[in-house]
Amino acid sequence: MLTVDEGSAAVRLARRALAHYMETKEALDPEGMQPVFSQKRGVFVTLHEDGDLRGCIGYPRPVLPLGRAIVDSAINAGFRDPRFPGLRSGELKRIELEVTILTEPQACTGPKKDLPERIQVGRDGLIVSKGPFTGLLLPQVAIEWGFDSLEFLGQTCVKAGLPADAWLDEDTLIEHFEAQIFAEVAPEREVFEKSFTESPCGT
Numbered sequence: 001m002l003t004v005d006e007g008s009a010a011v012r013l014a015r016r017a018l019a020h021y022m023e024t025k026e027a028l029d030p031e032g033m034q035p036v037f038s039q040k041r042g043v044f045v046t047l048h049e050d051g052d053l054r055g056c057i058g059y060p061r062p063v064l065p066l067g068r069a070i071v072d073s074a075i076n077a078g079f080r081d082p083r084f085p086g087l088r089s090g091e092l093k094r095i096e097l098e099v100t101i102l103t104e105p106q107a108c109t110g111p112k113k114d115l116p117e118r119i120q121v122g123r124d125g126l127i128v129s130k131g132p133f134t135g136l137l138l139p140q141v142a143i144e145w146g147f148d149s150l151e152f153l154g155q156t157c158v159k160a161g162l163p164a165d166a167w168l169d170e171d172t173l174i175e176h177f178e179a180q181i182f183a184e185v186a187p188e189r190e191v192f193e194k195s196f197t198e199s200p201c202g203t
Helices: 004-024 066-079 110-119 138-146 149-159
Strands: 042-049 052-059 094-100 123-130 133-137 173-177 179-184 193-196
Touching: 004 066, 004 094, 004 138, 004 179, 004 193, 042 066, 052 066, 052 094, 066 094, 110 149, 123 149, 133 149, 138 149, 138 179
Parallel strands: none
Antiparallel strands: 042 052, 042 094, 094 179, 123 133, 123 173, 179 193
């Protein structure tokens, strides 16, 4: 778990990474950070502009030190998300940043038909994998869109390019993870930790 101070540092790092890349087209070196930023963690960086999504990319699994993963995710979300054009000069000051730190994904076990009862909306993020198809939705997505657990499962399947009921297939892997979410209250303003109901997905 990160402290609020560490979470604030994570968001500030993401903003510095975007500003540095916009100016130099090079990745910022995340040196001089607290020890937690040297630990491998999964992370996503999300950008909003005037309340609308402006980019979201990250690492679902702990493959890089957190500091480097934040820098890479911020740059990718700001300039390489295929859904949006890259950030333009002057746009960064209007962007609200959110950094989501993930626990390592774990498989949801047990009968597939019982999954909706064992997934807690607001706490669990989901990864659906079947063959070459993979989709991920962060915990906050279910809250922001008003999904119940059944809709959340279905929408994660759709994100993977699968039918909404593909989670019922025995060869579909469903993984869940939890997250700490740190966000700016407004562009370039103070950072707070988002809090949701705590109840883990059954395993």
